[in-house]
Amino acid sequence: MGQKIELACIIDDDKIYVNLVRKIIEIKKLSENLLIFKNGLEALDYFKVILSNMTEDKLPDIIFLDLNMPIMDGWEFLGEFIKIKNNFDKKITLYVVSSSIDPRDLERAKSFNLVTDYLIKPIELKKFEKIFDKVA
Amino acid sequence: MLNDLQLNSILEDFDIAYWKINLLTKEITWSDHFESLVGKPSLEEPIFDFFINKVLHKDYKYDFRIAFDNLISTTDNLNQEIKIKIQNDKYRWFECRNLKSKENSSKEIAVLLFVNIHQSKRDQYTIEENFFYYRETAEMTSTGGWYIDGLSKSIYWDDVTKRIFDCPKDFQPDYEERMRFYATEHQQMAISMFDKCEKYGIPFKIELKMLTHHGREFWVVATGKPVYSDEQEIIGIRGVFQDIDVNKSNELNLQNSLDIIATQNSRLFNFAHVVSHNLRSHSSNLSLVAQLLTESNDAREKLNLLDNVVDISDNLDDAISELNSMVSHHGLLTKERSNVSFNKALDIVVAATSSLINRERAKIISEFTALKEINYIPEYLESILLNLITNAIRYKHPGRKPVIFIQTYMANDQCFMEVSDNGMGIDLEQYGDKMFGMYKTFHRNPDAKGIGLFITKNQVETMGGSISVTSTINIGTTFKIKF
Numbered sequence: 036m037g038q039k040i041e042l043a044c045i046i047d048d049d050k051i052y053v054n055l056v057r058k059i060i061e062i063k064k065l066s067e068n069l070l071i072f073k074n075g076l077e078a079l080d081y082f083k084v085i086l087s088n089m090t091e092d093k094l095p096d097i098i099f100l101d102l103n104m105p106i107m108d109g110w111e112f113l114g115e116f117i118k119i120k121n122n123f124d125k126k127i128t129l130y131v132v133s134s135s136i137d138p139r140d141l142e143r144a145k146s147f148n149l150v151t152d153y154l155i156k157p158i159e160l161k162k163f164e165k166i167f168d169k170v171a
Numbered sequence: 172m173l174n175d176l177q178l179n180s181i182l183e184d185f186d187i188a189y190w191k192i193n194l195l196t197k198e199i200t201w202s203d204h205f206e207s208l209v210g211k212p213s214l215e216e217p218i219f220d221f222f223i224n225k226v227l228h229k230d231y232k233y234d235f236r237i238a239f240d241n242l243i244s245t246t247d248n249l250n251q252e253i254k255i256k257i258q259n260d261k262y263r264w265f266e267c268r269n270l271k272s273k274e275n276s277s278k279e280i281a282v283l284l285f286v287n288i289h290q291s292k293r294d295q296y297t298i299e300e301n302f303f304y305y306r307e308t309a310e311m312t313s314t315g316g317w318y319i320d321g322l323s324k325s326i327y328w329d330d331v332t333k334r335i336f337d338c339p340k341d342f343q344p345d346y347e348e349r350m351r352f353y354a355t356e357h358q359q360m361a362i363s364m365f366d367k368c369e370k371y372g373i374p375f376k377i378e379l380k381m382l383t384h385h386g387r388e389f390w391v392v393a394t395g396k397p398v399y400s401d402e403q404e405i406i407g408i409r410g411v412f413q414d415i416d417v418n419k420s421n422e423l424n425l426q427n428s429l430d431i432i433a434t435q436n437s438r439l440f441n442f443a444h445v446v447s448h449n450l451r452s453h454s455s456n457l458s459l460v461a462q463l464l465t466e467s468n469d470a471r472e473k474l475n476l477l478d479n480v481v482d483i484s485d486n487l488d489d490a491i492s493e494l495n496s497m498v499s500h501h502g503l504l505t506k507e508r509s510n511v512s513f514n515k516a517l518d519i520v521v522a523a524t525s526s527l528i529n530r531e532r533a534k535i536i537s538e539f540t541a542l543k544e545i546n547y548i549p550e551y552l553e554s555i556l557l558n559l560i561t562n563a564i565r566y567k568h569p570g571r572k573p574v575i576f577i578q579t580y581m582a583n584d585q586c587f588m589e590v591s592d593n594g595m596g597i598d599l600e601q602y603g604d605k606m607f608g609m610y611k612t613f614h615r616n617p618d619a620k621g622i623g624l625f626i627t628k629n630q631v632e633t634m635g636g637s638i639s640v641t642s643t644i645n646i647g648t649t650f651k652i653k654f
Contacts, residue, residue: 049452051482055459058476062466134451137443157455160462 044095075112228254264292313414337383354380390419533573542579558623563592586654
């Protein structure tokens with residue numbers, strides 16, 4: 036593992052899961068910083084602020100997006116994010132991470148160009164490292 | 172007068188064969204043409220016996236012999252249709268009649284003519300046969316014909332139509348009362364259909380609910396076409412009614428079963444979703460903790476991770492009891508229906524939610540006079556009211572105190588309840604189809620658990636009813652339940 040990722044982002048309402056992932060990232064030193072949002076809307080608001088301030092250094096290199104969340108779920112977030120994504124120069128890798136094993140969810144996630152892959156929870160530690168490695 | 176020869180050749184030209192009978196000697200002579208038709212008589216028996224035994228079809232032997240005897244003894248006129256075997260051994264139809272004697276003609280000679288009527292007889296059979304098949308088909312398919320005379324304003328029904336409508340055979344439908352045979356909800360459609368056909372000549376084919384003479388509802392396919400006069404004006408409508416009640420009710424039953432299966436399926440799907448999401452997310456967290464535990468060497472870190480295990484176990488417990496409550500909701504059908512008063516059910520719900528109602532200073536107005544009680548499972552009615560009321564309060568308009576109006580009524584022999592509020596409303600365009608799904612929360616309200624409406628819909632449907640919603644943003648929402 037040569038260089039670390041600057042900024043990773045987790046959009047998920049499951050506090051325990053977020054805590055655990057935070058721990059993994061700390062222990063394995065996968066990313067310098069971590070952004071955490073409880074639902075799609077919080078994340079979207081953040082990206083809109085960045086867009087209006089043009090401070091691209093605050094953009095994450097990688098996003099882990101949950102599907103089932105209150106207020107704005109992962110699908111709605113994807114729908115909104117597509118509209119603003121092209122305004123950013125920075126390459127952002129987005130993974131959908133869900134505990135849903137419904138093949139229809141998988142199909143639908145893959146139909147979005149900006150979704151790199153669909154990961155089913157739980158993700159193994161090794162897989163986490165590989166993903167961060169690839170992006171970095 | 173024509174002589175025999177001339178007469179003979181004329182008769183032959185017209186393909187007419189004849190017998191000449193000497194009334195005194197009873198001697199019979201066949202014309203050449205007759206002989207060429209049936210062949211020469213044998214010499215062993217009298218010519219008449221030969222005709223009766225070898226030429227005439229046996230069905231006519233008896234009648235012909237009597238008529239022939241009458242002719243020669245009393246000169247009664249003979250006129251019969253008979254079948255005769257001609258030379259190729261095939262039977263042909265002939266009309267047999269005597270040449271009427273004029274006053275000056277000889278009383279000693281009778282002439283019996285044989286006219287070939289085979290073709291016309293066959294045509295007649297074909298028509299009779301066709302008519303028979305038409306009748307049978309009409310009977311078997313329950314298809315009745317009708318005609319509306321636009322000029323005399325009268326209606327003609329054939330026998331099958333009368334039978335379809337359970338009418339006596341001598342029944343005469345009255346033009347002015349013709350709409351009484353159409354189910355109320357289809358009268359308008361029928362009127363416009365007949366109107367268009369009568370005015371513009373537009374034919375129709377349509378499935379209709381109709382009523383018999385005694386008012387029984389049944390389904391028909393009605394087909395109608397305009398009838399034009401020689402001047403190309405529409406003078407009436409002709410058509411058929413086909414009774415498709417059996418097919419239609421089968422179709423409706425099938426659709427009904429399909430709906431039930433689809434509902435069950437969507438319930439199962441929702442259930443699988445909850446299992447997949449809720450249970451799996453906890454188990455996957457557990458697996459993450461386990462992985463971290465094996466990786467970590469720090470004792471303090473391990474203790475911290477163990478705290479997570481406690482949290483996960485609590486959440487898992489919650490999820491399982493929630494699933495359990497859903498399953499037991501579905502199982503509630505074993506509970507018995509009884510007559511439930513809407514007032515009583517509402518009182519119970521208001522008492523149970525009094526703290527919420529008081530805190531939000533919500534006002535609940537009820538109007539149950541049109542329908543005071545219903546045969547239902549009491550727990551379901553309470554649960555439905557509870558969910559709809561708390562829903563209305565939870566999604567109140569931020570600038571208004573919540574007002575909830577609950578009304579019951581009857582329409583078309585069906586029981587209805589409407590629960591309306593003055594809340595924030597919801598964009599049905601965007602969320603309409605998801606409204607009653609599980610774990611769907613549409614408002615930016617973190618308290619929302621998104622299970623209430625799912626359960627409400629399930630309860631209503633388990634009892635054989637349906638629920639629908641109308642809403643306007645910033646005005647309010649109305650839930651309508653058909654019991």
